[in-house]
Each structure stands twice: as structure tokens, then as C-alpha cells.
Amino acid sequence: MELQEAKQKFIEAWGKLGSEWGINRTMAQVHALLLISPEALTTEEIMEALSISRGNANMTLRDLIGWGLVEKQHKPGERKEYFYAEKDTWAIARQVAQERKKRELDPVLKLLNELTTVTGDEKDPAYKTFKTSVADINKLAGNVNKTLETMLKAEESWFWGSLFKLFK
Amino acid sequence: MELQEAKQKFIEAWGKLGSEWGINRTMAQVHALLLISPEALTTEEIMEALSISRGNANMTLRDLIGWGLVEKQHKPGERKEYFYAEKDTWAIARQVAQERKKRELDPVLKLLNELTTVTGDEKDPAYKTFKTSVADINKLAGNVNKTLETMLKAEESWFWGSLFKLFK
DNA sequence: ATAAACTTTCAATAATATTTGAAAGTTTAA
DNA sequence: TTAAACTTTCAAATATTATTGAAAGTTTAT
Incomplete structure (x- = not known):
């Protein structure tokens, strides 16, 4: 080509x-x-x-x-x-991750935390399902958040190196 | 609320x-x-x-x-x-990751690999920069790809457990 | 102060993506 | 068969998002 x-x-x-x-x-x-x-x-x-x-x-x-x-x-x-x-691909990836985290993930995390304080009748299936789903998503979002924060600090070699050791 | x-x-x-x-x-x-x-x-x-x-x-x-x-x-x-x-958040995350990988990442990876075969004059800065950038992105995309594949196979507890051990 | 060189703005326009709703299609029961 | 109950389709309408281009704004040199 x-x-x-x-x-x-x-x-x-x-x-x-x-x-x-x-x-x-x-x-x-x-x-x-x-x-x-x-x-x-x-x-x-x-x-x-x-x-x-x-x-x-x-x-x-x-x-x-x-x-x-x-x-x-x-x-x-x-x-x-x-x-x-900027030509360093790892730097680009971090930059994009950081911006999207700031613009999109952070606001959602904030809302999810507020939503966990919802009040209602423990006997109501709609209430129970809502609470469970939100708590569950909140937990996953928290994990993603922490992983991104680590990535933002990490050197490329350390990040992928560690990930590969982990995944054999 | x-x-x-x-x-x-x-x-x-x-x-x-x-x-x-x-x-x-x-x-x-x-x-x-x-x-x-x-x-x-x-x-x-x-x-x-x-x-x-x-x-x-x-x-x-x-x-x-x-x-x-x-x-x-x-x-x-x-x-x-x-x-x-489906209410299991981890299953949802995997499902979405799998679909987007298939629909969007895989085609890009395929193209990037083709682009690494580009021919040109080694003395030409445009050529050199192109090759380097593409190779670099290709490498990152490959890493993302491998990580996704692992994630797709992983159990939630194992995945995040290992990640946390890694990230202390 | 003036003008040339350059950058920014934004209302109008165009392109794209989403949604509607009514007609056509399908399945089931009698 | 027929018709009621339900689902699917898709051309047209609407809403959203991106783009243009010309005018206004800015900076620099003389």
C-alpha cells in the first residue's frame, strides 16, 4: 500500500x-x-x-x-x-481517559451515590430491585473509577507489564 | 429521595x-x-x-x-x-465490552495491521512518522484487545480481586 | 493611525440520527 | 375461515448535531 x-x-x-x-x-x-x-x-x-x-x-x-x-x-x-x-500513544490514551472520566464518569458516580439514599418500603419489589441494581452498578462504577485513577498515574510499561503478569 | x-x-x-x-x-x-x-x-x-x-x-x-x-x-x-x-452488572459489562469489541475494535485492529505494511521512502519524514504512529497505536490496541479478551472470560470476583491486589 | 495578516464567532444551512404512526404482517382461538 | 390480538416494517416527519462562510475581532508592522 x-x-x-x-x-x-x-x-x-x-x-x-x-x-x-x-x-x-x-x-x-x-x-x-x-x-x-x-x-x-x-x-x-x-x-x-x-x-x-x-x-x-x-x-x-x-x-x-x-x-x-x-x-x-x-x-x-x-x-x-x-x-x-502529542504523538505518545500512551499519553493520548491517558489524556482521553482522564477527560472522559472527568466529564462523564464522575457526574454519574455522584448521582449513583445520591440514588443509594432512596427511601421506600422494604416489602416493595420495585424498591428492592431498584436498590439492588443501583448498588450493583455503583460498585462496578467505583471499580472502573479506581482502575482509571491507577492508569492515569501509571507508566505504560508498568501498567501493561503488571496487567500481563496478572493475566499470564 | x-x-x-x-x-x-x-x-x-x-x-x-x-x-x-x-x-x-x-x-x-x-x-x-x-x-x-x-x-x-x-x-x-x-x-x-x-x-x-x-x-x-x-x-x-x-x-x-x-x-x-x-x-x-x-x-x-x-x-x-x-x-x-439481565440484572447482573458484571454480565452486562462483559456483554457490552464483547459487542463493542466485535463491532468496532476488531475492524480497526484489522486495518491497523494492514497499514503497517505501507511502503515508502525511509528518508521521508512523513513516511517515518506514519509508520511509527501506526505501529504505536497498533501496539496499544493489541494490549486493549488482550485485556478485553481476558475480561470476557473472567469471573467478576477474580477479575477485580486480582486488579486490586495489583493496585494495592 | 492604518492596513495587512491572521483568528474567532455565530446565524443560517446542511447532514445525520431518531422517532412516529399507520399499514402490513403474523399468530392464535374459535 | 375469520377476526381479534399482537408484532413488525418503513417512509415521512422531527429533532439533533455538525458545518459553512462571511463579518467581526485581534494582533502586528510600518
Whole structure:
């Protein structure tokens, strides 16, 4: 396969994967483009490469910066802003995990904890089932949370190394 | 908090979480409703409880069955179909992980492997960066894949027990 | 102060995803 | 068979989300 075709497919696949996981397709594609680019790119170049508008490129880049996946760069003597993506995959994974934990898991955990205080009639099956289900989900969410927290602190080698030792 | 309000909030939160992770909001809500219901429910009851149309209820239930999260039940002497959700949270987590792995991770892994065979000029920075990035992502995806496979086989107690020992 | 170079905003538009509801299909009982 | 009870389908309508592009805003150099 030629580089040009491979790039194309990679960007497409990354975009699809992103959209399947609730991440804007364009955002994933811009990220993919920057990931495989050795140099930082300008807004113009990104617009051109992905055929998107200036407004879209601007907002998407801002979001990516918000996720901690991309940073602005300035070249001496130039007015233009350049955008560069973190290339360390483990760092990317941690960053995404951290953001989604903060934005989505934490609020749910908070609510689940509140829901465990629900009052009702112990004889009522609806009440009992509700309590059990919520308690159960709460426990799993707590476990996921702890695992993520460990992962966020961990070095890649330590994390996978330990996991593999565990899983033989 | 009263049971009625708590149910409401739970269904809402589950729907929101689902939509943030690329799962249709209604599907997540129907799942939530069944999760906290001690009895199997009919299509009518689900339509009523969530104010959704018959067509929507029918399709959503079919999808949930496709995900292995809900099953049909029949009561003797009745024509109506009843729907019941698996209540074991660990089983749900495994089921979801398995489906998403099959539908989304596996195809990406396949593509990534193909992309590692890209040909090009070793002196070309674009080529080198592409190869490195893809190889790196491929490795991480492989690790995630192996971990999921282990998780799919694992018993809950063993899985989290081991994880906690590991993470002290 | 002015203008060129560049970035940001956001109302309008387009694209995508979800939902409806009525008709068609199926199954069961008599 | 017939009809009632129930389920499924899918084209059309609606709702949601993403994108455009031109105007407004900002910064820098002269």
C-alpha cells in the first residue's frame, strides 16, 4: 500500500471510530491528520487536507486543545499559528481517559451515590430491585473509577507489564 | 429521595451516559427501565413509561436483544411478549465490552495491521512518522484487545480481586 | 493611525440520527 | 375461515448535531 492511500484510510478509520464512541468525526480526523504529520500544521493546511471550512477547523482545533491532545506552536518570524499533536500513544490514551472520566464518569458516580439514599418500603419489589441494581452498578462504577485513577498515574510499561503478569 | 423521583433520575442519567458513549439515548433508557423493574414488561408498558411510540419501542427492544442485554419472555396463557433485562452488572459489562469489541475494535485492529505494511521512502519524514504512529497505536490496541479478551472470560470476583491486589 | 495578516464567532444551512404512526404482517382461538 | 390480538416494517416527519462562510475581532508592522 502506498503512503497516500494509507494516510487516507487511517484518517477515515480514526474518524469512524471516534464517531462510534461519541467523539465528533471531524475532531477525530483532525487529530489523526496531526498524529501522522511530522510537522505542526497551519489551519490552512488542515482545511485543505480534510476539505473543511475555516470555522470548523478553528472550533475543532480549539476542542482538541481542550482535550489536551493538541497544542499551538509559533514559528519565529511568522504570524501564523501551527498545531501539533502529542504523538505518545500512551499519553493520548491517558489524556482521553482522564477527560472522559472527568466529564462523564464522575457526574454519574455522584448521582449513583445520591440514588443509594432512596427511601421506600422494604416489602416493595420495585424498591428492592431498584436498590439492588443501583448498588450493583455503583460498585462496578467505583471499580472502573479506581482502575482509571491507577492508569492515569501509571507508566505504560508498568501498567501493561503488571496487567500481563496478572493475566499470564 | 422518593422511589419515583430516583427512578426518573436513574433513567435520565443512563440515557445521557449512553448517548455520550455512542449508544442511542432511548435504547439506554429502555435498558435502564428494565434494569430496575423486578418484573418483565410488555411493549405497551414500556411505551407508556417512557412516552415513546410503538415502532420505536419495538426497534429498540430488538436492538437490546441483539446486544444480549434483554430477552423475551412469555407468560403461560398470554399472547403478549414480555421483556426482561439481565440484572447482573458484571454480565452486562462483559456483554457490552464483547459487542463493542466485535463491532468496532476488531475492524480497526484489522486495518491497523494492514497499514503497517505501507511502503515508502525511509528518508521521508512523513513516511517515518506514519509508520511509527501506526505501529504505536497498533501496539496499544493489541494490549486493549488482550485485556478485553481476558475480561470476557473472567469471573467478576477474580477479575477485580486480582486488579486490586495489583493496585494495592 | 492604518492596513495587512491572521483568528474567532455565530446565524443560517446542511447532514445525520431518531422517532412516529399507520399499514402490513403474523399468530392464535374459535 | 375469520377476526381479534399482537408484532413488525418503513417512509415521512422531527429533532439533533455538525458545518459553512462571511463579518467581526485581534494582533502586528510600518
